[in-house]
Amino acid sequence: MRKGTGKNILITITFVGLYGAFLYGTSRQSFSFTQDDLYMILGFLLLYGILSLFPIVLKNTTITLDLALSLAVFLIYGFYIEAWMAQFALVLVFIFSGVRNYRRYLVNMMMFLLISTFSALAYYSIAGVGEFSYLAVLAYVVVYFLSNEFLVFIARWVIYDHFQKTSLSEFKWNVITILMTSPLGILLYLSFKVYKHEALLYFSIPILVLSLFTRFYYEMQGMNHRLQELNRLITIFTSKLKVEEVLQSIFQAVYDFYPVDGIVLYHAEEGKGRILGTSGTLPEKVSQALQEGNSWDEGEEMMKQTVKERRMLRFTGNDEGILSLPLIRNGEPLGALLLIFKKSVQLSPTDRYLWQVMANQAGNALYNAFQYEKTYQKVYKDELTGLGNYRAFDTSIYRMMEEADQKGIPLTLLLFDLDLFKEINDNYGHLAGDQVLKKVATQLSSFFEGKGSVFRYGGEEFTALMLGIGEKEALHMAEEFRRQISSLPIEVTDTIGEGKNPIILHITVSIGIASYPSQAKEAMELIRNADRAMYLGAKQAGRNRVCVYVG
Numbered sequence: 324m325r326k327g328t329g330k331n332i333l334i335t336i337t338f339v340g341l342y343g344a345f346l347y348g349t350s351r352q353s354f355s356f357t358q359d360d361l362y363m364i365l366g367f368l369l370l371y372g373i374l375s376l377f378p379i380v381l382k383n384t385t386i387t388l389d390l391a392l393s394l395a396v397f398l399i400y401g402f403y404i405e406a407w408m409a410q411f412a413l414v415l416v417f418i419f420s421g422v423r424n425y426r427r428y429l430v431n432m433m434m435f436l437l438i439s440t441f442s443a444l445a446y447y448s449i450a451g452v453g454e455f456s457y458l459a460v461l462a463y464v465v466v467y468f469l470s471n472e473f474l475v476f477i478a479r480w481v482i483y484d485h486f487q488k489t490s491l492s493e494f495k496w497n498v499i500t501i502l503m504t505s506p507l508g509i510l511l512y513l514s515f516k517v518y519k520h521e522a523l524l525y526f527s528i529p530i531l532v533l534s535l536f537t538r539f540y541y542e543m544q545g546m547n548h549r550l551q552e553l554n555r556l557i558t559i560f561t562s563k564l565k566v567e568e569v570l571q572s573i574f575q576a577v578y579d580f581y582p583v584d585g586i587v588l589y590h591a592e593e594g595k596g597r598i599l600g601t602s603g604t605l606p607e608k609v610s611q612a613l614q615e616g617n618s619w620d621e622g623e624e625m626m627k628q629t630v631k632e633r634r635m636l637r638f639t640g641n642d643e644g645i646l647s648l649p650l651i652r653n654g655e656p657l658g659a660l661l662l663i664f665k666k667s668v669q670l671s672p673t674d675r676y677l678w679q680v681m682a683n684q685a686g687n688a689l690y691n692a693f694q695y696e697k698t699y700q701k702v703y704k705d706e707l708t709g710l711g712n713y714r715a716f717d718t719s720i721y722r723m724m725e726e727a728d729q730k731g732i733p734l735t736l737l738l739f740d741l742d743l744f745k746e747i748n749d750n751y752g753h754l755a756g757d758q759v760l761k762k763v764a765t766q767l768s769s770f771f772e773g774k775g776s777v778f779r780y781g782g783e784e785f786t787a788l789m790l791g792i793g794e795k796e797a798l799h800m801a802e803e804f805r806r807q808i809s810s811l812p813i814e815v816t817d818t819i820g821e822g823k824n825p826i827i828l829h830i831t832v833s834i835g836i837a838s839y840p841s842q843a844k845e846a847m848e849l850i851r852n853a854d855r856a857m858y859l860g861a862k863q864a865g866r867n868r869v870c871v872y873v874g
Contacts (some may be wrong), residue, residue, distance in 0.1 A: 331426060334481065338429045345436060349403050359520050364404065366523045367396055371412040374534060388530065390467055390501060393439070394508030397463070398455065399515055402443035409435045430481050434474045442467040455512075464505045472497065546673060553677055556580060557684045561691070566599075569692040573685045574602040577662065580681065581674075585663035590689070591656060599689075605663060646670070648678055650686030657686040705779040707757055708764035716778035716786055720846050723776075723790050724839060735797040735838040737775075737787040738853040739767070742831040742866040744783035751826070752818030759830060762813045770804050786853075794838040794871050801834045801869040808832050809867060831867035833857055842872050 356364070374388050389409070397405040413435050417428060445466035450459035472494075507526075514522035556579055560572035574586050585603035628647075644664040650657040660682050670678070703715040711719070720736070727734040741763065748756040760783065767777045767785055775789035789797060812827045835857025843849035852872040860870025 330481070334426060334429050338433055341433055341436060345406070349407075352403055354404075360400075363515075363520045363523060364400070364408075366520065366527070367392065367408060368411060370523070370527050370531075371408050372415045373531060375412040375416045387500070388504050388507065390464070391504040391508035391511065393442075393467070394460070394463065394505060395511040395515070397439075397443065397446070398460075398508075398512040401452070402439065402447075405443070406436055406439040409439055426481070430478050434478050437474060438467060438470050441470045460505075460509060464501060468497070468501050542673075549673075549677060553580065553681060557681065561684060561688045563688065564692060564695045566689070566692040566696055569688050570600040573660075573688065574600070576681065576685075577660075578603075581662075581678075583662045584665045587661040587663070588658065589661065590658040599658070603663070604665070646678070648682035650689065651683050652686045652690045657690055660685060705764075708761055708779050710764050710768065710785070711776065711778040713778070713781055716780060716788075719776055719778070719788055720849070723788055724846060724849075727790060727839060730791075732791045733793045733838050733841065734849075735789045735792050735794055735836060736849050736853045737789070737797060737801055738780070738835045738850075738857045739763075739785040739787070740833050740857055740862070741783040742833055742862075744830075747815075747828065747830075750819065751815060751828075754818045755815035755828075758815040759813055759828065762811075763808065763830070763832075766808060766811065767804075770807070771800075774800070794836055794842070797836050797838070798869060798871055801836060805832055805834060805867065805869055833861035833866050834869040835861060835872065836869065837872040842874050 371392055374392070389412070393405050393409055396408055410432060413431055414428075417431070422428070442463045445462040446459045449462050450456035507530075511522060511526050514525065518525065556576035560569055560576055563569045563572050570588065573588065577583055577586055583603065585601070585605040587601050587605070588599045590597055590599040646662040646664075648660040648662070650660060662678075703711055703718070705712040720734075723734050741759070744756065744759070747759055760779075763785065764777075764779065767787065771777050771787050771789070774792070775787045778786045778788075780786045789800075792800075809829065809831045812829060814825050815828055817824060817826050835853045835855065837843055837849050837852035837856060839849050843852050852874065856870040856872040860872075861868040864870070
């Protein structure tokens with residue numbers, strides 16, 4: 324049986340039993356209304372609906388006038404009319420709010436019916452039917468409040484499968500709401516006794532004006548707050564330059580802005596597309612597909628459709644809701660941002676507008692990061708080997724020395740020079756030399772991955788910077804690499820010989836080591852000392868050696 328099915332069946336049976344009794348009780352009543360009464364009831368229904376859809380908002384707290392209207396209708400027309408009006412208002416709010424959860428409808432309708440029933444019983448037990456008593460009104464209000472607090476607690480557990488206590492601030496506002504609205508209900512009842520149906524008009528106009536004004540004011544205030552928050556988040560991820568940093572900042576901004584469960588970012592480029600990154604809890608089929616290295620066909624189709632149509636699209640499945648936002652820059656689609664919700668959610672026009680603003684800015688940030696990455700590749704990457712070039716090395720050594728000072732740890736420099744490299748170029752051609760350089764670069768990257776940063780210093784020279792590693796440990800690592808590279812067969816193309824066939828070469832490397840701050844006080848001294856160790860200690864001693872600078 325599917326999870327939650329048993330609970331849904333129990334809720335349905337309870338609802339049918341409770342509402343069966345309520346309908347039976349209603350059918351047993353003999354209502355006698357004048358035309359004015361019918362107009363009055365219709366007016367109450369209209370007021371119930373309007374105030375339920377547009378409650379008064381004070382200091383970001385919603386104040387509903389349910390009690391005031393329920394009390395007045397109960398005192399004028401009795402329990403059954405009041406209970407039906409409360410049900411009408413609840414269903415109206417749920418319909419306009421887009422609530423589609425079957426369980427929420429039944430549970431809340433039962434809760435409101437029980438509140439009406441308990442409150443009426445409290446009143447009738449003191450004043451009887453058709454009599455007015457302030458003491459009975461007090462009992463009605465107290466029971467209304469207490470039963471509401473208790474049943475809301477139970478309803479949260481039934482709907483969301485966990486208990487959620489009412490916070491102290493929420494409880495205080497509930498008390499304040501009761502104290503503010505119950506006198507209005509009494510006043511409306513007493514006014515009705517004097518002015519009849521005109522009393523509802525005198526009551527409705529100022530309340531409706533106040534409701535609409537406060538709602539508009541706090542919506543504008545809320546919009547301003549959300550725009551400020553959105554601007555703050557956008558500023559964070561647009562300030563990043565690296566693609567991975569931008570991605571993580573976008574993900575964090577999305578989580579800070581709205582409680583989504585999962586995020587997928589899709590990048591469209593030159594007619595192709597790829598999932599650039601994911602975060603959070605993804606549907607099982609998505610996680611499995613990505614772990615196995617497969618594409619998520621359904622999700623990618625959603626994102627491709629979003630990119631193609633250049634507009635926000637919503638998808639609702641059996642288990643989750645998905646919002647797909649196009650990433651637009653200068654009117655051109657860059658990709659799509661998929662927001663995944665475990666449960667289908669309703670987004671207001673304001674929500675959709677703000678999401679699209681964020682998506683557009685995310686598109687700008689990603690575009691800038693891609694451009695920065697391309698520029699960085701040209702400026703800081705060696706085109707032949709893919710390693711950082713001299714500019715990257717120069718920038719890194721100063722930055723890493725500052726970090727070494729801050730953390731109180733050593734920074735060790737290794738300088739590599741390929742032995743007799745000129746002979747390779749002279750005997751086999753520059754293509755062979757390039758192939759050797761690329762192979763050595765690959766070996767260096769693999770060997771020092773997670774241990775340090777590797778660069779092509781120039782010509783046949785390479786460097787490695789290792790933060791937190793002293794010269795002794797660096798010496799052991801350098802010796803191990805020297806042995807590996809000397810035994811590595813390297814296949815190259817002989818472009819000088821007549822056959823131009825691939826041949827196998829074996830090369831050796833000389834390595835110099837110097838460490839900061841024990842063997843140098845500044846960057847140029849560190850480079851110079853590593854260079855001395857390599858030439859004077861390794862090269863002149865016969866090559867294929869590792870030497871540590873001794874000052």
